[in-house]
Amino acid sequence: MANDAISTSRLLSADVAVEAVRPDGASAALATAAATLAEGAVEIGLWEAGPGTDTDTEVDEVFLVLSGTGSVTFDEDGSTIDLRPGVLVRLREGDRTTWSVTERLRKLYLA
Numbered sequence: 616m617a618n619d620a621i622s623t624s625r626l627l628s629a630d631v632a633v634e635a636v637r638p639d640g641a642s643a644a645l646a647t648a649a650a651t652l653a654e655g656a657v658e659i660g661l662w663e664a665g666p667g668t669d670t671d672t673e674v675d676e677v678f679l680v681l682s683g684t685g686s687v688t689f690d691e692d693g694s695t696i697d698l699r700p701g702v703l704v705r706l707r708e709g710d711r712t713t714w715s716v717t718e719r720l721r722k723l724y725l726a
Contacts, residue, residue, distance in 0.1 A: 631681060634650055636648040642664065645716060647664045657725050659725050660723075661722070662722050664716050669713075669714055670690075670714070671714060672711050673707065675708040676706040677704070677726075680704075680720065681723055685715050685716035685720050687713070689712055
């Protein structure tokens with residue numbers, strides 16, 4: 616029984632591909648939605664957006680694209696990262712970005 620309690624407290628999601636997210640109001644242009652899976656020194660969560668385009672100022676974050684397609688462009692140097700399932704990205708606090716989502720994007724993030 617004790618092992619069940621430990622494994623339950625360590626399991627953040629049985630399936631991040633279908634874990635429910637709720638509208639978060641962060642971007643009306645992208646109809647964003649999110650779910651926080653764990654909070655502490657590092658926040659772990661899911662985020663969905665798009666399709667559409669919007670700008671953002673980032674926090675320090677690492678994310679893995681789970682589904683969808685698009686791109687994120689960094690205003691500072693104009694570089695662009697194409698987003699598709701399996702792409703792992705590091706955002707730095709203060710990065711100014713433009714998100715262009717062509718197919719609803721779902722990411723798992725640590726911030």
